[in-house]
Amino acid sequence: MSTLSRPPGSKDLWLNAAYDLLIEGGVDAVKIMPLAKRLNLTRTGFYWYFKDIAELHRAMIQRWEAKNTGNLIEQCELEAASICESLFNLMDCWLVPTLFDARLDLAIRNWSRVDSDLQQRVKEADNRRIEAIARMFKRYGYSEEQADVSSLTVIYTQIGYISMHRLESREERLARVPHYVELFSGIRPTAREVVNFNDRHQKSIE
Known part of the structure; x- marks a missing residue:
């Protein structure tokens, strides 16, 4: 049984924060550390849900389309x-x-x-x-x-x-x-x- 536990937060939480940053400052504002700071979470938590910032970008675009x-x-x-x-x-x-x-x-x-x-x-x-x-x-x-x-x-x-x-x-x-x-x-x-x-x-x- 894995000893790893899911970090606080959720994929939707990170996505919602990314949208807020996108709307406020454009795509250049959507970075991992500012996201973690806004959510009061560690950047490690980000990598539980996304491989990298490019995957987050893809998820943002897919949600916008849907x-x-x-x-x-x-x-x-x-x-x-x-x-x-x-x-x-x-x-x-x-x-x-x-x-x-x-x-x-x-x-x-x-x-x-x-x-x-x-x-x-x-x-x-x-x-x-x-x-x-x-x-x-x-x-x-x-x-x-x-x-x-x-x-x-x-x-x-x-x-x-x-x-x-x-x-x-x-x-x-x-x-x-x-x-x-x-x-x-x-x-x-x-x-x-x-x-x-x-x-x-x-x-x-x-």
Whole structure:
């Protein structure tokens, strides 16, 4: 029986701390000693969960892909009675951090500027997101061309929000969402669709 015992902490704990450092200072800030200091753990504990910093980087990227891209695709594929309802489902991503982490998305994009492999992964993620949104539009009768342009408009709008550090209150964002839905779809959402969207986000902050 091994005499080695698992050190304090967990893989997720190290990953979470790495994300915090990435968001605060970029990838150059994600180093083993600063991570250990932040967690009040020894650097030896790091090597229990990761072979080296490169493995940590890979785990960070994989989690970003699963969370931001994976959740966005799932939201696009939810059952909905109309394109407006589907768009409201997608807009949940921009209001629920557990579905989509905008600060992390920006940090990953900034990191990709100095990492050609990651840059390719970001391009692939964007393509997967665009394709999922286009499929969503096509389910409701939009042509290939309409779906393509609409999906690009949705993604570029959100990337603009993120990259420009657009600051607005939650109330302001909620008030604008129905107008974005109408702009993207060309259809005014019904009063019931707007109420349902607002109700679920109001409940999330009560």
